[in-house]
């Protein structure tokens with residue numbers, strides 16, 4: 370073998386002992402997610418290991434609305450493009466909707482629990498929190514839907530990893546926090562949820578609970594490896610949901626929620642756009658016939674079209690204005706979270722900036 374990386378490798382990039390380097394952020398959630406991907410790759414016959422990539426969002430505690438969306442995924446994609454890893458694992462909901470031609474088609478392993486949950490002091494249900502109760506979340510989508518349900522609660526901006534955010538409830542600083550159920554489920558904490566929000570109460574971020582696994586477009590071996598992890602039903606659902614975001618030209622901090630579920634050969638999509646104050650709530654839904662085979666030719670196109678149908682119905686109801694207003698009124702209050710960057714006092718691998726806007 371020559372000294373060049375992959376020197377003498379066959380066309381598809383395989384070498385006899387090639388180990389795929391899976392790039393991941395360093396948080397407990399990120400490494401747990403990437404660990405599942407590593408195990409799945411190994412099970413599919415592709416040796417793999419994790420490599421931690423530090424991102425700007427992990428060291429900068431400014432609100433994500435200010436430091437910009439995509440800080441969590443850009444650094445990982447740069448590492449992948451620059452051959453510092455061979456595979457990148459993202460929380461799908463944090464990825465911009467624009468396709469990135471540097472990478473092979475995104476693979477989506479089977480999705481985890483997609484809805485949001487409440488973690489509250491004394492396991493108090495959301496409806497029974499007292500007037501003025503302090504509920505932590507930064508995501509405009511969550512703020513908007515929570516404010517629509519309970520205009521009398523006090524929504525407190527909050528970032529930080531799962532442990533940090535739940536810690537504000539334990540310490541009594543907050544009465545409750547709202548988190549993605551998937552984050553709790555993947556780290557073995559779903560039993561700590563006081564309540565699971567229903568689709569009627571709160572729609573999740575498009576692609577919440579799903580992973581996006583990428584490889585370089587020119588690395589045929591890694592691309593084939595990640596393609597082996599794709600779960601057709603999960604891919605259909607996230608395709609429909611993210612199409613709504615793309616048509617609305619809204620980013621991952623937009624007050625847009627969506628869930629698509631396959632049931633008896635039909636893909637059902639429901640989406641919401643809400644003003645951050647919760648005073649305007651637009652909701653639309655539609656279904657598309659997929660048939661028995663989620664991987665069939667045409668299924669992805671049907672999912673995309675379904676997303677467009679629902680997005681266009683939202684636009685007809687005035688969604689463009691709600692999204693535009695939300696973009697101009699990002700919350701500037703300082704989030705409740707430790708100000709100490711991880712290299713000065715944080716635990717190794719811990720990320721104060723664990724909550725992206727959700």
Ligand SMILES: NCc1[nH]cc(CCC(=O)O)c1CC(=O)O
Pocket residue numbers: 460461462463547548549551552576577578579580723724725726727
């Ligand atoms: N917003 C940041 C983020 N990105 C992915 C998850 C959780 C896992 C997932 O949704 O797949 C979270 C935390 C949260 O929203 O509570």
